[in-house]
Structures are given as structure tokens and as C-alpha cells.
Amino acid sequence: MEKKIIPWIVYDRDNAEEFLKQGAEFEAYGADELYIKCDSKDYTEKEEFLKASGELAKQVDIPIIINYKLERFEDVKKALYTGAKAMAVNAWDFMEDSLSVGAGEIEELTTVKALKEASARFGKDRIYLVINEKTENSLIESVKEFVSAIIVDNNWKDFVPKSELPVYIQITEPIQQENEAKDRSQELFKLTKQALLEENTLGILTDFSQREELNAFKRNLKAEGILVNTYESSIPFSEMKKNNDGLLPVVVQDYKTKEVLMVAYMNEEAYNMTVETGKMTYYSRSRSKLWIKGETSGHFQYVKSLTVDCDKDTLLAKVRQIGPACHTGSPTCFFEETYKKPYDDINPLTVLDEVFQVIIDRKEHPKEGSYTNYLFDKGIDKILKKCGEEAAEIIIAAKNPDSSELKYEISDFLYHMMVLMAECGLDWKDIIKELAHRR
Numbered sequence: 001m002e003k004k005i006i007p008w009i010v011y012d013r014d015n016a017e018e019f020l021k022q023g024a025e026f027e028a029y030g031a032d033e034l035y036i037k038c039d040s041k042d043y044t045e046k047e048e049f050l051k052a053s054g055e056l057a058k059q060v061d062i063p064i065i066i067n068y069k070l071e072r073f074e075d076v077k078k079a080l081y082t083g084a085k086a087m088a089v090n091a092w093d094f095m096e097d098s099l100s101v102g103a104g105e106i107e108e109l110t111t112v113k114a115l116k117e118a119s120a121r122f123g124k125d126r127i128y129l130v131i132n133e134k135t136e137n138s139l140i141e142s143v144k145e146f147v148s149a150i151i152v153d154n155n156w157k158d159f160v161p162k163s164e165l166p167v168y169i170q171i172t173e174p175i176q177q178e179n180e181a182k183d184r185s186q187e188l189f190k191l192t193k194q195a196l197l198e199e200n201t202l203g204i205l206t207d208f209s210q211r212e213e214l215n216a217f218k219r220n221l222k223a224e225g226i227l228v229n230t231y232e233s234s235i236p237f238s239e240m241k242k243n244n245d246g247l248l249p250v251v252v253q254d255y256k257t258k259e260v261l262m263v264a265y266m267n268e269e270a271y272n273m274t275v276e277t278g279k280m281t282y283y284s285r286s287r288s289k290l291w292i293k294g295e296t297s298g299h300f301q302y303v304k305s306l307t308v309d310c311d312k313d314t315l316l317a318k319v320r321q322i323g324p325a326c327h328t329g330s331p332t333c334f335f336e337e338t339y340k341k342p343y344d345d346i347n348p349l350t351v352l353d354e355v356f357q358v359i360i361d362r363k364e365h366p367k368e369g370s371y372t373n374y375l376f377d378k379g380i381d382k383i384l385k386k387c388g389e390e391a392a393e394i395i396i397a398a399k400n401p402d403s404s405e406l407k408y409e410i411s412d413f414l415y416h417m418m419v420l421m422a423e424c425g426l427d428w429k430d431i432i433k434e435l436a437h438r439r
Helices: 013-028 043-059 073-081 091-101 110-122 137-146 181-196 211-223 268-277 351-364 371-378 380-398 404-423 428-437
Strands: 004-010 034-037 064-067 086-090 127-131 149-152 167-171 201-206 248-254 260-266 281-284 289-292 301-308 315-321
Touching: 004 013, 004 167, 004 211, 013 034, 013 043, 013 211, 013 301, 034 043, 043 064, 043 073, 043 428, 073 086, 073 110, 086 091, 086 110, 091 110, 091 127, 091 137, 110 127, 110 137, 127 137, 167 181, 181 201, 181 211, 211 268, 260 268, 260 281, 260 315, 268 281, 268 289, 268 301, 351 371, 351 404, 351 428, 371 380, 371 404, 380 404, 404 428
Parallel strands: 004 034, 004 201, 034 064, 064 086, 086 127, 127 149, 149 167, 167 201, 248 315
Antiparallel strands: 248 260, 281 289, 301 315
């Protein structure tokens, strides 16, 4: 079983943008999952953290584990509804609950009852327990049937071999002193290797400060015999057919919309850097040098896949594009149409999102006489009433042997449902992510 390398990110309400940026970069550099934490007990900050977590879950394609203070069942529900893989609950929250209410039995604590309810509702595989050296064995014994894994801090050597549950080990990165970056990296590598050699260790969590080193870090672990997932090219660049300048043309495509963004070129160094860093790196023919897409603009392209064609002379790169791909500010470099015949270009997979974007535009830029703006002006009660009416119309139409009426009623219902989604701050990514969990 592959061991996981999971960086953690601590949420800072004053720098929420950096929180999202770190998550995207960790994914690009090879993180297997993300562990995101909010240490605040303030209700408003916790809500802001959950909102940012939901945004991060939309932006990355690796699993997310959420850790923040547990007080009631709703806390777990909100965490998992962000799209997170699991919530990590702190053992000290149970003990704090015990002190605050003076409870005698662990099982009677409000927090433990919340844990039981969450485990029954969502499954214990989506609940982890975070412990430290002060956690009493009695607490672990009382709640272990409601969690699927334990997260333990640096003092793990006595605990892990005895654990009945699989374990993630938190390793705090050694503090970097001046001119000691190499020593810091070596110490972190040594601690990680020791932790991953434990049989029931699933992976490590660490505050990885040098994000760009993550892929190399994992390759070094693999070289030491630790089974980890590394991103490597299955076909060496030398086997690909280059042009007369020794370059390989690269067609770049948005990995979700499938829109072609640009065409560029790679030499062997650019190709290897792309694989190692997770950021698209090209060779500039005009400047005769390497360039990382987005290095000056911030409009990076994070690699999702690289596929060579049947002749091995062209590469297709599917990427997550940050901002516009074109230097003109256009989303794609292909925007000047030179020839077109009439054709039906309706894509059934994207039409719902296109309609939803129109609804969002109406919400942000109201238009006089717009029915959509009428619904937004009337508010949530009116929107809910319309959703209910359209659902009833579907039932009536479905009883009619002529199905042509039914398609109109379903379309009406979907439109009003999208208005409701916009009113409540949801989009299709939220829905698709939740449906994906249920497959």
C-alpha cells in the first residue's frame, strides 16, 4: 500500500487568498492529500474557514481532511459538506467538554454524542481522531469504534505499534536556522522515513515549507524503498520525435472544459521540469530560454496529464489554468475566427453550467424586466415556492402519455433550482462533487 505525504495548511482569516494558493501549489507539486486546520474557537472565523475550505475543495482534485473544533454534530456535517474527504476531530475537545460541563462518563459528553451521530450518519471512514501525548487511553477506547484512523503527533514511537487502528503521523518540520536549509530537509526526510516504515502507518502530515521540493522529496523516499506515489513520465523525452530544432509541440487544453488554450514548445529540460514541478514549463523559441507559464503574470498552468500522440511527435497537456491563458487577456489564444459553417455546437455536458452562469450574471448585474431578477428581488420564499410548484408540475406531466410536456416541466424545474442554488451560494461544482462521493 502506498504511503501518503500530506502537507497541512493552517487557515489565517487575514490571508485567505494565500490559503487557496498554497493548496493549489501543494497539489501541483505532488501532495497526495491536504490537511487543513483552523485553530480558532471564534464562530465567525470557523464559518469563514469552512467557506474557504469549500472553495479549496472545488479548486483541487486531491482529497481534503478538515480539522477544527468539534462542539456538536453540525460541525462535522458542515465540514463534510464542503466536499472534504474526512473530518479530523481533536481528542482535547472531548476533554475540554468534560471539564466545562463536569460530566462523569465520557460516553455522555455532548461532543462524544456528536461523534457517534456523525459516524452513524456519514460512516466512520470519514472521521479521524487526533491525539497527543496527553490523551488518555480511556478516551481512545471509548471513541475508537466511531473513527477509522488516528492522527498522532511527533511522540508516536510508543503509540503506533500498539494501535489497533491505522495511523497518520504528524511531523513538525524542523525549524530552519540561517544557512541550515539542507540540514532541515535532511532531518525531515529522516523523520518521515522512520514514520513510514511503521507497518500500520498510512502516511505523514507535515507543515512542508518548501512546496517546490515535495516531488523530489517523494522520489527520494521511493529510492529508499518507501512505497509512495511519484509523478514520473512513463515515456522518456528521448523516445519522442522532435522537430528539426529538437523541440516538441505541445497543445494545451483545459482539463475540465476541454477548451484548447494555446500551443507552445518543449525541449527535454522543459519537459522534465514540467514533470518534476507540476507547472507547465516551455522553451521560448524567440528568447532561446525556458519559461514557466505564469511566472510573471501569476496565470500558472498546473499539470493534470501529459499524453503523446500516436506518432510521438506532439504532446497534449491537460491543465488547470489560473486566469487567462493568452497574453491579451483572452481565456484562450484561439479567439480570432477565420471561417465558420453553421453547425449545432450545443454540448449537453456544459449547457447546465452555461445557463447557470447567465443566472449568476443576472444576480451580479441586474437587468430590468428580467424574470430571474424578479425572483431574486422577491427572495428565498418565492424561489422555494416556484421550485415546489414546478416539482408538482413534473409529477402531473409524467402521468401524461405524451412525454413532450414533461421535458418542458423538467426544464422549468431545473431553471428554478439553479436560481435557488445561486441564491444559496451553491454552484454545479458543489453538486457534482457531492454526487461523485455517492458513486
